[in-house]
Amino acid sequence: MTQPRIPGRRFLHSPGPTPIPEAVLHAMSQQPMDLGDPRVDANLAACEAGLERLLNAPQADVFIYATNGHGAWEAVVENVADVGATVLVAGTGHFSESWALQTEALGRKVLRTPWVEGQPIDNDAIEQMLREDTAHRIQAVFAVHTDTASGVTSDMAAVRRALDAAGHPALLVADVVASAGAVAFDMPALGVDVALGASQKGLMCAPGLGWVAVNERAFALAMANSAPRYYWSWPLRRSELSYRKYCGTPPQNLLFGLEAALGLLFDEGLGAVFTRHALLAGAVHAAVEGWATAGALGFFAQRPSARSVSVTTVTVPPGTDVDALREVARERFQVAMAGGLGPLFGRAFRIGHLGDCNPAMILGALGGIEAALRVQGLPVGDGVGRAVAYLAQPPVASVVARTAA
């Protein structure tokens, strides 16, 4: 690596990849095995069972790919819609638009609901567009649960209600890349037909895995779909043979890590994991509120209840050099954060607070960011002090309530 080493541990607060726990790194460091070794099958089964448990979806088919989140999107597109078919993408900002463009590039037609900056999914628009589709040409509704660019989490139950209200048979596909492992997500209770995710965010793994969980209705649609495909094909991957399941050699070391990471989540307890995420998000929000008192910074996500527990998008004044700010934060204060994406490029920075994170890590990150903001001359009120005070409070009712939801 040509860049100088940063002394001490770097604070990784991009919203993905996230810090990988020691136990996961050690699991990844085990030697791979010959594909005939029954330990390989045991590992694959544990990964599938763990993801099913995370989604409370023991009946789902789980397919894990050597790929990333964009690959998981592609897997969904290739299986739920034939070439030339139509899907409806719910507008959430940068990531919904990226998914829509990828879907179009793969030869499918895309309808979009409008997106208002700082707002979650427009469920009324979904309902209306589905009602208008009397021929039921729309095969599926694609909805990003937490848009990593905007830091907004939409209400997936409300999306489901929109489909139901319209009486439309389209599949509901939820992208939980940025929310899985950070908030409760009960796939059957939410009426989600396909959930898709990746390894490098709330799942605390190295990037390199994408996955889908598919219910029976969605799998049946995939079976009926004659679109040419192979690597992504769910029907081909529904097999007992590891070589078929993964269309070739499975990415064993990443899967060793995934098994270990899921084990850490279950050992901590999913409830405790989600409470922790809500608590840490609260600390970040407290700091942003403190910074905002100086008039320069603010929340991009307008509705407090829609602010993600995974990532917070903070707006900056026009003319701010966000890249320079990030560089100071990273190189002088060892805090790696993210910039604004797509329409938010140059208008915001983003703090990831998901995955294997704890109060001291969040306080260190907020402190380092606050120092960088000061160095760059951005006026800030007391942020990290507010976060300390927030964390020192007795556990707040709102945290518990959000977590139980």
Add this chain to the structure above:
Amino acid sequence: MTQPRIPGRRFLHSPGPTPIPEAVLHAMSQQPMDLGDPRVDANLAACEAGLERLLNAPQADVFIYATNGHGAWEAVVENVADVGATVLVAGTGHFSESWALQTEALGRKVLRTPWVEGQPIDNDAIEQMLREDTAHRIQAVFAVHTDTASGVTSDMAAVRRALDAAGHPALLVADVVASAGAVAFDMPALGVDVALGASQKGLMCAPGLGWVAVNERAFALAMANSAPRYYWSWPLRRSELSYRKYCGTPPQNLLFGLEAALGLLFDEGLGAVFTRHALLAGAVHAAVEGWATAGALGFFAQRPSARSVSVTTVTVPPGTDVDALREVARERFQVAMAGGLGPLFGRAFRIGHLGDCNPAMILGALGGIEAALRVQGLPVGDGVGRAVAYLAQPPVASVVARTAA
């Protein structure tokens, strides 16, 4: 893992995945970074430059995917042939046929040259089929350099000569999954337009990466190709932005490992690496010759010069329970080997001898396999003793000659 631990180190002699060196595991264990960190770009550049150096192809575009070898096949198919177009697959056995089937599933037409068991590619058939394609409908010739199932390495220069003799403009695509890092492969000198590989064999990395190296002619064809695609698209991936290069988050930890692994190869010296592979293959061949004196076992690859330096396929008598043999070798003698694939299922076992391997490892593997053969009642002559004698010789001319080739 539900299986009992094997005491000591397991000997991984499947032909992939192969043992991962400590230095590569440590590199993989580094924390990932935010995508704006210039260290990310430095790592990606090092991986690309390393693969170019391995192939002596500094002008090539290298695209690395979070995927496996089958994914690299898919990347080639999607980019070099439009839907409905035709490619010619050179018969080498199980892997050529798998590639052909995947190509057909992706909506392309496939012509095949015949495969004779135990033999390399039939170059005359290639020439003839290309000559017959006077309309130049064949977009590309797909040739597996070393078929991991048969243990046969074909002569890629001769394949090239067949194309030239036919005067056909088809691209020559070489699958070097099982040969890269084990034998010299000079992509421009061989007239190969696209080479594709994976991480988990001669490159000594964890599985989870597939890659292609693409020359200008092949890239131009991809540009002109209107087949719908996104994740695999070379034109989309030709970008300075890591996020574009990898169609989303790059599989950082695997790429940290790849950079380290390539560094190990270059530090040892490519010539030394190839000589080592030839030497270790010679030891395995000596052992198989020894075993074969008892009349039961033999080489699947008939022509000695076509026996791969990466993997040796050993035939067994009818009625042999190869899975039971592998289980004894693995669980009692700690040597993991592979079985016969496709047409060779139940008729052969395979010994991988590529990647991060040395004489003592090979002798241990051969010893463990010989013990397992004895336990299973298969008549064997002295194998490991011959391998010892072979290795104790002064460096043999044939090794040097093969390596220089």
Add this chain to the structure above:
Amino acid sequence: MTQPRIPGRRFLHSPGPTPIPEAVLHAMSQQPMDLGDPRVDANLAACEAGLERLLNAPQADVFIYATNGHGAWEAVVENVADVGATVLVAGTGHFSESWALQTEALGRKVLRTPWVEGQPIDNDAIEQMLREDTAHRIQAVFAVHTDTASGVTSDMAAVRRALDAAGHPALLVADVVASAGAVAFDMPALGVDVALGASQKGLMCAPGLGWVAVNERAFALAMANSAPRYYWSWPLRRSELSYRKYCGTPPQNLLFGLEAALGLLFDEGLGAVFTRHALLAGAVHAAVEGWATAGALGFFAQRPSARSVSVTTVTVPPGTDVDALREVARERFQVAMAGGLGPLFGRAFRIGHLGDCNPAMILGALGGIEAALRVQGLPVGDGVGRAVAYLAQPPVASVVARTAA
């Protein structure tokens, strides 16, 4: 481990052990070697050369033991003083007294200079006691550079001047356990005859190594010393043979780590390392000053210039349950700190800020401690906010001055 896992990375801010860098852990994870392997000798030589470089003492004999700091004390006692001989221990608090007691238990006589709480070594007392020792029975003066219990660093040059002023030939032995790698320590320039240290503080290694650097005069005294000894004997360890050097098997993995850790220090640059320590200490001091405004907490080290760059001892009001405070800090806020030792038990807590540390780590630690102080009902002014402001300043002259000293 029976205790529940703490999510995320734990912040280790005891003044030793300190966090071990990834590169050091990886070095430690290499397989050991047979003692005839020249790589073993190369590793030992690199460790010795590195410690000599750190102390600017290329002429010194360095002996590294499988032991800890107390063992290094014992090595000094056994070699520089015969049974029944006398040494003078300069009072610095808990650690000087512990060293004195150990020396007495080993059958040597000990004189002590008085210690005043919160103050550094009383150099006048040293000079006076040496002057009174007209028979030159005192073999050596033992001086702790930084007393880890008090957080006070004494002026070693002034100690040397006291010996010189008294015209006494006693050796000057400096315990740099808590200062080596954190502040400049030029052994020849300071007139120190023996320096001793351990691995787990500023050297960023796992605990398990103690070392001494011995100049010619001290080695000659050891040669003349007839006290029975073996494991600790410098004359026996002065050998080219690794087996002699270490009185048996060297602790290879720890030494792999030490070589790597020294490499990290030299790569960063010793000047940069010391500046970093001064900067981080400044941030901690700023926070303590902030906390102290509420009237409850304070510095134990009275003289600002004597406050250590390695560890800060913070006094608490009578009746404070320091163990409970530490438990809240560790279990709820993931910050591990230390309590008061010896006379300070129950009267103080200690924050380590040495070794592989950076601004964000310090801010996280201070934030977590501040939160724990609040939870425990201790009145605190704004601490972490002051630390942020301190770190966001342009590099301060005082830091540079202290570092250059």
Add this chain to the structure above:
Amino acid sequence: MTQPRIPGRRFLHSPGPTPIPEAVLHAMSQQPMDLGDPRVDANLAACEAGLERLLNAPQADVFIYATNGHGAWEAVVENVADVGATVLVAGTGHFSESWALQTEALGRKVLRTPWVEGQPIDNDAIEQMLREDTAHRIQAVFAVHTDTASGVTSDMAAVRRALDAAGHPALLVADVVASAGAVAFDMPALGVDVALGASQKGLMCAPGLGWVAVNERAFALAMANSAPRYYWSWPLRRSELSYRKYCGTPPQNLLFGLEAALGLLFDEGLGAVFTRHALLAGAVHAAVEGWATAGALGFFAQRPSARSVSVTTVTVPPGTDVDALREVARERFQVAMAGGLGPLFGRAFRIGHLGDCNPAMILGALGGIEAALRVQGLPVGDGVGRAVAYLAQPPVASVVARTAA
């Protein structure tokens, strides 16, 4: 490291250090903890309980030191004998003599029983010398269970019988450095008062730990012993406080490793571990017998029943350059073995076959050594082939018998 990297895994077959299992390396790679963390105490307790279980000595006091085997010797000497007191060292070769010299250097008197090359302890001589000591001046009998230099294991029960027959109250101290974890050793049943060991052999850990297990009688003697001592003192270390137990900071990472290693032994089952060692020793012995048929090589241990399961000492013809042989084995064939020690220097080489070892590893080591012997021109019969045949046999009665003993 200045030496070139050896490709692939090195085979470590010195009789210590031995290969460290991955799980132990990972345990060692955990970050250390503040000494107030109850997880520290849990780790220490697990290590002590594990060693007690290994020795079937739940009543013993176990003291673990940051040191090596020589340090454990020193701990015994300092505690069981006052300065000027007498101990009897049973002759076993190089290591008994080294222990005797160290004891003398520490100011104690040593009596020695004679040693005959290739033979175990002379129990009759012990009995006779104890009978002659009518004044009971001999405080303890020091007996090396397996002398790592000679490869001979003595019968500890017979040593005990010699003490009993003489009716002498001396303590029986057994050095199990090279046998612990390789053969059953029931401390109470054998009437051993003190057992001492180290971490880097059968315990599969990094070097850097020495330990003693002390029964009540031996501890009482240590209490009554007024010899000046501190670091090594058992009375001082009998404490609930980790800081007292270890006379300062415990070597945490090594102890994390020890806990993990003991866990591996218990998970495999001690009976299975001992059977495995007997089996692998049998394979080595079969190979040496095969080599010996050519007339040049032979066993140093004359009595087959006294050949150690841990290490085999192989004699070579006069004039053999053992160092050159070892270098060829290590650098060309990746097998690290040991040379002859003390009186055996230049007359033998030694093969370690203890710790985390399995059949394939042994066969690889034997194959590599056989190749090196051939390269060096030493006449050898078929060795590795015999080892293969031995291992392919059904489990032999003699193995089971030895193990049960």
